[in-house]
Amino acid sequence: MTDATHERVSELLARSHRLGADPRNTNYAGGNTSAKGTDTDPVTGQDIELMWVKGSGGDLGTLTAGGLAALRLDRLRALTGVYPGVDREDEMVAAFDYCLHGKGGAAPSIDTAMHGLVEAAHVDHLHPDSGIALACAADGEALTKECFGNQVVWVPWRRPGFQLGLDIAAVKAANPAAIGCILGGHGITAWGDTSEECERNSLHIIRTAEAFLEERGKAEPFGPVLDGYGPLPEAERKARAAALAPVVRGLASTDRPQVGHFTDADVVLDFLARAEHPRLAALGTSCPDHFLRTKVRPLVLDLPAGAPLEEAVARLKELHAAYREDYRAYYERHADADSPAMRGADPAIVLVPGVGMFSFGKDKQTARVAGEFYVNAINVMRGAEAVSSYAPIEESEKFRIEYWELEEAKLRRIPAPKPLATRVALVTGAGSGIGKAIAHRLVAEGACVVVADLNAEGAAAVAEELGGPDKAVAVTVDVTSEEQIADAFAAASLAFGGVDLVVNNAGISISKPLLETTAKDWDLQHDIMARGSFLVSREAARVMTAQGFGGDIVYIASKNGVFAGPNNIAYGATKADQAHQVRLLAAELGEHGIRVNGVNPDGVVRGSGIFAGGWGAKRAAVYGVEEEKLGEFYAQRTLLKREVLPEHVAGAVFALTGGDLSHTTGLHVPVDAGVAAAFLR
Structure with missing residues (x-):
């Protein structure tokens, strides 16, 4: 050159x-x-x-x-x-x-x-x-x-x-x-x-x-504000959106799983408040770039903003069924023998007056961009209506482009999706150690991740490492708080449309003999791990059942839930509690397609937040070795003589959720390099 x-x-x-x-x-x-x-x-x-x-x-x-x-x-x-x-x-x-x-x-x-x-x-x-x-x-x-x-x-x-x-x-x-x-x-x-x-x-x-x-242009091209269709107050609007998001995501994923995006931008709320929005939304978008990403038209909830939540959910389900019938009819009106097969009849854009817009795609970026394109379409409608009337191209022309062989060829060139594409994961204790390694592995395999941790700064840093808002968001959560857990799942629903993969990893450990273990020590460890895992799993089940397409809950338990180690009564007992939660929830949630499994690590010293926080020094003292050699000590007592790292635990989580073990639930996977005393019987 x-x-x-x-x-x-x-x-x-x-x-x-x-x-x-x-x-x-x-x-x-x-x-x-x-x-x-x-x-x-x-x-x-x-x-x-x-x-x-x-x-x-x-x-x-x-x-x-x-x-x-x-x-x-x-x-x-x-x-x-x-x-x-x-x-x-x-x-x-x-x-x-x-x-x-x-x-x-x-x-x-x-x-x-x-x-x-x-x-x-x-x-x-x-x-x-x-x-x-x-x-x-x-x-x-x-x-x-x-x-x-x-x-x-x-x-x-x-x-x-x-x-x-x-x-x-x-x-x-x-x-x-x-x-x-x-x-x-x-x-x-x-x-x-x-x-x-x-x-x-x-x-x-x-x-x-x-x-x-x-x-x-005229001042109000979308007409007057409809009574009851104006924006809800912000806090109420966000809460309504978070409650609706998993339901809407489940509907939009009828043909294939989707990731969601939500916006309550003023331009969207104003459009949905105005009298002309039903007519204009039904006309659909026009520019080829718009409707290729938004489909020919959105699904619009035809209820006022303050309608009871149950009524809104029921109506959305009715409208979704009608949308699918209408889309199939649109396809059949225009398809010929050479047309590609119908790609799916679910909406890419769902509009809820007073609340905002949900958009969907194969990943977060695609979902977000679809929403941005519909904002473009609203701006186009406003401009056209201001000086004339909005007149998009004919439906038959839209079909010619949507099912254009050249577009089909472009779709065929897209690389195959990663194993966890479209999955939305929430990982507790993900600001460091094992949780951080799990978050990294899940994103690498295609998932979107909610990095949940008590340490807000650590969670934010991990989310940034993972690629920012299109890949991961950070939430601050104390897993002993029902309110904070509910807020974390609400944040996940607003960010990605819901949650379908949860990892209970948050933990703490205090190593003491029985007579030195206080009730406070016992309560703290049980509150964080046993009670915290229960609360997180309960909220996860609510979201997953609302979505209606199953999910995964994984407990990071421990070898100590099986093996009776010395000076470890509180930690070992709470890990045994977690281990049995896996069995109980696997039995209860299976009818909803929710699989519950566990991972039992041992000796994860390097990169572990728990070991760095004092647990390592105490366990080293119990075994009479130097703290910096504790990982080597643990490795030598295993059958494989290998040290266990956070990445190995993350690999087990992926193995359980990546698709190959789709018919497995209630299982505990040891990641301990082989501890015979902890073999499951």
């Missing part, structure tokens, strides 16, 4: 990052940018014209050089001579591969023709709410003319593809004064001779449309 080429690519990336950083300009992973220039052909040594364009699936705000596709312009433009027509335009996507230059880079997207066929050195295609509002207005063409004059040209709706690229190229050629166009039902495209000019033109279209909608 020559210095000039490197500069051109760097310039393109910088422009992309600036545009993608502002949600007013485009949505996440939406739109694409390009730049044209010359480089040296490594075979002939001659100059060749190239185009660098954002590839399929990338995001402008985080685009890297590896996310660009580099294509030879002579070959790309030559495709116009073999273009078989709009009925076969999908074949052109495969032809783009024969236009690629060099090794590596991203796969060319469907919008490649839009960039390559337009005679401009730089092109931006974006999905701003203001631009889509004009694009989805009933009289969008006239409004575009009123807003921009001859500076921006209207292009009627056409599905993204080669023909749309030809259409835009023709529009630009016929309108030399134009800086861009509004694409009906879709978004905007702008161009320029320099990167700076192209970016300036893009922003001019976006900001001019914003100002036009603000100045020209």
Whole structure:
């Protein structure tokens, strides 16, 4: 790559990052940018014209050089001579591969023709709410003319593809004064001779449309506030959302498990409070990027905010059944013999007046982004209704894109999910030691994790290590407190939609002979481990039964629940209590599909919070060894002569919950390197 080429690519990336950083300009992973220039052909040594364009699936705000596709312009433009027509335009996507230059880079997207066929050195295609509002207005063409004059040209709706690229190229050629166009039902495209000019033109279209909608639009495009549909007070709203989340997640997971996201942003609450929200929500979203992530329309609860919780739950179940029937009918209306199979009939967006929006996806990021896209859709509806009326593209066109073979091919390229994908785990005592190792293993295997710990700072640090809010959240919880446990599960429901994997790991240990063990010592250890595990499991069972698709509860018990060690009456007894809780709950919760199992570690010295907190010194004194050699001592008394680490306990938790032991419950797995006296009989 020559210095000039490197500069051109760097310039393109910088422009992309600036545009993608502002949600007013485009949505996440939406739109694409390009730049044209010359480089040296490594075979002939001659100059060749190239185009660098954002590839399929990338995001402008985080685009890297590896996310660009580099294509030879002579070959790309030559495709116009073999273009078989709009009925076969999908074949052109495969032809783009024969236009690629060099090794590596991203796969060319469907919008490649839009960039390559337009005679401009730089092109931006974006999905701003203001631009889509004009694009989805009933009289969008006239409004575009009123807003921009001859500076921006209207292009009627056409599905993204080669023909749309030809259409835009023709529009630009016929309108030399134009800086861009509004694409009906879709978004905007702008161009320029320099990167700076192209970016300036893009922003001019976006900001001019914003100002036009603000100045020209009516004050309350969604109508008056409906009596009883306004937002509940914040505390009540959060509590209602936390109670509904597991139910809604269970409904949205009827076809396949989903992770949830919740927002009570003002824009959502205001939309749901207004008289026109049922009509507009039923019309569905329009921009292809929107409905590919939100489905054609949301599920909307048709009850006021203050309806009794039981009534809301019952109505949501009725509406969900109707939604599934409607979606199947939509599929059957438009599918033909070549259509992909129906992917699932559950909603991706669930709207609850007075409370907010639940969105769902295969992971937290997908669920969150789906919600962000529906906020975009609300903004689009507001803009269109302010100056005209909202008129999305026809349902048949939505189906053509949702079940487009090119979209199906993109789905096939997605890597297989990890074993714990879509699982939401809550791990107590996860701010350090064994709990921290378990949290790390669960996230590595695809789960979202709620890091629960009495130490707020430690929990927050672990959640940050795990990747932040799309992977893990921290909650401060004393497992002896029913209120704090309920709050922790409520936080999990608001963050991820519910919980379906719970690890009872929080613990403490005091090593004393019987005559030195006080009632306070006994009560403290039983309160944290026996009582705490019971309280956590009880709340877990409430959430899991509300979700309705089973779950896992795992107890980190101990070899000491089986083996009678010296000077250990309180700890050993409470671990035996936990061990029997496993059996009791496995028997009781099996009818709900909830599996309850245990792990019995021993001698976990390195990395253990309990051993570092004084337990190690006391156990070393009992056995007459130096504390720093305690792990080695424990290892030598095992059958395998191996030291047990927190990661080994985490591995057992994964083995019990990762899918291969799907028919196992009531089991205790020893992780002690082999202690014959602790063999289960």
